[in-house]
Amino acid sequence: YALTGTRDTPCNGDTQHLFRSRDLAAWEYVDRFYESDRRWTSGKDDCSCPDFFELGSKRILLHYCHHHPHGSRYYLGRFEDQRFYPEAFDRINWPGGNLHAPRTMLDEKGRRILFANLNEGRSMNACVASGWMGVLSLPVIISLAPDRNTICYEPVPELQAFRQDLAQRQEVGIGTDMEIPLPEARGDCLELDLEMEPRGASEFGLKVRCAPDGSEETLVSFTLEPPTIQIDFQKASLRDDLTYHQDPRIQAAPFDLKQGDCVKLRIFLDRSVLEVFAGDQRYLVQRIFPTHPDGLDVKLYSRGGPTYVRRLRAWQMGGMIVTPDHDIRPKESG
Template sequence: MIHKHAGDHHRTAYHFQSPTNWMNDPNGLVQWQGDYHLFYQYNPDGPLFGKIHWGHAVSYDLLHWTHLPVALSPTPGGPDEDGCWSGCLVNDKGIPTLVYSGNAHGRQLPCLATSFDGLLTWQKHIQNPVIQHWPEGLDVVEFRDHCVWQEDDIWYQIIGSGIKDVGGTVLLYRSRDLLSWEFIQPLCIGNKAETGTMWECPDFFPLGDKYVLTISSIPDGLVYYFTGTYQNFTFTPETRGVLDASTHFYAPQSMQDDQGRRLLFGWLREGRGDQEIQTAGWAGAMSLPRILSLTSGHQLKIEPASELQQLRRKHHTIPAQPITGDNMVITDLSTNALEIVLEIDAGSTSMWGLRIQDSSYPEEIITVTVQKSQLVSEFKFQGINSRLYEAEMCELQQLKTLSRRLHIFLDGSVMEIFVDEQMCLTERFYFSMPQHLSLALFANEGEAQLYSLDIWEMDTIWHS
């Protein structure tokens, strides 16, 4: 089947995208009977946010995806008549059950849907919404998005919210049957000056000997993570960090797969306006699958899933060399689906980085710069710096040397950068028409030492 947008070079080759139109948050991540299932927020009627459904895709290898029929659609006159918003999937004694936010008349309340045919079709529960009201006694500002787990015979869930004039929070509930829920208390309350006024898309899970809470912050537009302890229905943060330093990465959800890995996807927002999106006919992508673990200092360690190595095709290796000024290292990359692994010691320079450019459009440049404790990603179009993001790297583990490892995935209009497996930065960029990409390394006011540079041209995950 030829893809509707096959001629659009801004589409991705190896990041998951919906067939067309608008997509956002990953939902219902699960490995069911060996296959990975990815549900996601989807508007089948157009490329902008609208009346949201749940899209659905399945993969046997975490790489190649098959689109399945829409899983959830709004029910006219029902508690989700204005949209089936974000949620999760749980295994209720062998019955796959979706817990999602039904959107109606400007408010969202928890709803259930179950499947009896291998996750293909879903029946909404007659008791929806299963929580009828926001919690009494708390001046909450919003109430949506769900993370549900089971301890012994008791179900627990947290719902994203915020307490007016205090900060974002996640609210903890419990139930014996997924239908009747008792509000316990806030699991964790933030400071609005530090992590925003409302916490969307919360995710809570054990990792190593700690617990991890991730939240998507309003109005910051960033994803924060906390690691700490959980007891007496209270999560006590001990460390805090940013899951990705860019506002292009948002609303992640994680799952534990059959290998015991904590696997995470995030929604990659567009970096262009509504008119351009309307013209393109689509919006949004999923991040690459990221594997989470803890460092010795209980910070998150973030790595791309090893399965991605199966997509590597033509390989380019650049020999070790000193870098002074601008060093053009390769000029014949005829695809914008690339994986780049780079190790450099800063040596005597205060700033080094790499530059990706197209010989046909020399004014369009992607630059990734490392300067002391900062990583800066920049895309220039016709001399205009249209986007500039900085990632403070001071919270990374202190290195004994000045060496840094950048693992970069370039794909259509997406760039994901993993730094020393402890910091991520995601960029969206829109080359006019990439034909012959070149890659240069640079070092300012000194000399850096290139240890290794490997570049792979990547295969597509879509079968024509």
């Protein structure tokens, strides 16, 4: 079987067409695989790079849309008589983000692992001049949420093999409109793991890749009105050749949160790549390109009221090597 991503007749939006073959040479058209009823998507949307598979008790159609607001998203639904019936929809990539054309695999442990191409953010001329372009996301485990209308995201536990030099704090209070530097967590290749609780704050979170003079910084934060998880990259870079300047420079996704809730936040920073896991509800990715050579500071912050940090753990993340038998192993520290 094969799916072709396309648009339907004018203004009828995204659809897929199902084909089948016995020899992969001669193909027979079966039917439309699904029809969009316009509840979630616009008449100009397409359904590119489809990946269709079973997830728990549901079927999921993972895909990418090129129409603004473009990005990666999915339908959840049922599959009957060679036809898919979408019952729920959500985005993975939100306007301004860099997650593109996700694909999945089922590993030997039965886990559904998602990988995605991350859009550059740099202009083509900048990529050519640098001699490279393109990077993949971390491997992410996806599963069906208890409500069966959304999916959960979790970085694969194998990433823990790259952790080095643990630094941690507990029971940290952040005052209203205050920042707390974390000198023990400086770096451009980090894993950060936090449990935070707003106690009157309207926005709270972390700043990463902060320049000493304040010229560059990227904010990862929760907001309460409306409740969101967001990456604010308005000051991420002083470069003038970044194509994401054309997009909103705050990537924000809805998040279930209210005052007093304890939220978990995991951040993976790998130089120009920032990957954020907000509990298991949201997974956001952003390319950032700081220019300041000493832009390595990390800071906690709270706005509009105080925030309590129950726990903070930070690791420097090591690189990896590929052995002659193609086994991937963490580099030894030092």
